[in-house]
Amino acid sequence: MLDNNKKLETNILNSVVGYKEAALKKEELENKGSNFKEEKGLVRQKINSLHPKRLKLRIEEIRVDTVSTKTLKIVSVDGNKLPPFQAGQYINLFVSLLGVLTARPYSISSSPKDLNSYELTIKRAEGGFVSPYLLDDVKVGQEFESSGPMGSFHHNPLFHGFDLVFLAGGSGIAPAMSMLKSFLASDKDFRFHIIYSNSYEDDVIFIDELRALASVHQNFILTEFLSRQVSPNFKGYRGRLDFKTLQTLLQNAPSKMYYVCGPTPFNEHVGKLLSELGVKSGRILIESNGPPPRPDTMEGWPNSVLPTKEVKVKVGDHQTFLAKVGEPLLNSLERNGYFTENACRSGECSLCRVKLKSGKVFSPPEAKIRKSDKKFGWIHSCVAFPVTDIEIQL
Template sequence: MKRHPLATRFEGAARILDEIEARLPETRDHSAEARATVDTYHPRRLLLRVDAVLEETVSAKTFRLRGLDGAMLPPFLAGQYVNVFFDGTSRPFAISSSPAELGFYDLTVRRVPGGRISNLLLDTVEAGHVLTTTGPMGTFHHNPLFHGDRVVFLAGGSGVAPAMSMIRELTDRGPVRELHLIYGSRDASDILFGEELDTFATHPGITVDHVIADPSPGWTGRTGFLSADTISDLAGPLGNRMVYVCGPQALYPYALEQLTTLGHPRKRIRFEANGAPTDPTSQPHWPITTDPTEEVTVTVRDTTFRTPRNRPLLDALEDNGIRPEAACRSGECSLCRIRVLKGEVHTAAEAKLRLSDPATGYTHSCVAYPLTDVELDL
């Protein structure tokens, strides 16, 4: 029998090849077993009961969610989120609890002007309610190979939730890295997790600094915004540290400008995906002569409806009873991918498209806006 070339090149290879040849062929169907394993760690949907509602501030609550059967929930990485389905649509919310505790997920939700789902959750959901979510997902988490063991986190408002998960993990599992949180809030009463953050500030490897935009007379800490001077004064030279940024959309371009002023390289800055752009017309590639409020016609198979140009296609589809799979609603995860068969759309800069998407007509509906009458395929 002819021997494989490896048998003569590596010690013991001949014996291993003989064992492989002597094995009986595997004929058992593993598909159900594999599906069960995948669903355990990466479920498409979870049914979670609200175990408790914790008042954080006058404008924010934490919803503690447990599995209906009381079993351990799927593991996640600190910084990830689950997508909550509610009122015919969905929104992603970062998990603020520690990944070392899988008996529950904490979702911290803050009231925002015009916030459809966040405000509905705050106003209507109580202990005992059952919510449908996705499993944990998202790329805004620490990667030790690329992010190093010293990181800075710039948070604004409820953007502190993923930072809280990271900090709680460090206190649960030990100081495997250094994390410096610089947390901007409107005023002292608006600080989320204030007392807990104060206790964490004494933990090895964790530094917490607060910056208040509108301080009361008794405030003695840093004031203003997360400016280059403030970042430099509090964190010192950034060097090669990875900087995470999470907060309201207005924080992102501002933080990028401040960090660029400090000479920090873009590749060492990570922004959490946080919704569709507030104003797509402000992006350079929006056609300047196109009226964003004018309605156009959208056709999806046997359904046709009208929608304004400045409304994301995903929102417009849901308004008309068409619900593509969705999660991040920020252009990152690609679950809401659609194909444009006819017409023209504006795809926001936030979309993480595949290289082949523009040529084949695909876009992410959560950050795509119809410029003309369009025909879509889901």
């Protein structure tokens, strides 16, 4: 029995990116011994290759997915393979646009088994700054920089198991597609159920591919929802996902692992439904989705402050500039020539934090700001909305 448990543990660990290679290297060193002078620097070199701070990328192919979405296939400029990633993770794409250096996180929609390229599936954001540029102006051959793959939104075989449900809204299907491709290419005994919600039938990303895969793989289930334009031939559910329908779709709901990715209202709605079904929070992984587009509609927003109001932002001993209350502080900083390291732009990673020396900011309740940051006056600029004149320190 002990041997069987050991084999099971080894099989699960082998599915973790990089584990098998590390185990083989450890065994080699144990068998042959090591001249540590020769090995010096190899650990750092290996870490840098797996988790680089910056990647130089080139657009190799652009595919039109829907009326509002394209997929950019990107490769390394130097021709080498790209760093490994976990299905569900993202890269932060750096863009210089209209004199502003900014960045946006995009989930990788391709399989982690293929490191010759990454695929980024990008949907046009209403009123967006970067997505229209990427969809309308970017050409094949154009080069960009990005971060390495990052993010905690991914399948963890050690803790999540293989009875999985992914609830996707719109472009939230991108990380789900990466997970699906990864599972189908593995030898694991998995069950993957994608519940996919969209508004318009002509704007459903990957739908033909998803339907084709569901028709030939018994362990992959696809359930479709359309809330607005629905043709007579549509065979899925009509309207919004609700408690009764979700209860019907999910047998023994509390035992499964759930991934949720979509617009913020969708994420909040689905999270509430799963909680009502008795699913514990530890079995629900919700991907952050950027700052709220209308912070003034959220709980805690000061009633007397209009989002169009402008306030003064003083940056240490440097300049003072005007910022709109309804815009994240990070955006205002970038537009005024200040680039602070960032990644998720959702209040999760904390890379963009700055010190608030005076004044008040509003941060949405779901922003994952650490207690220590709150205690010592650090704010996450990507989800901080200045509601008074403020002074900050970068």
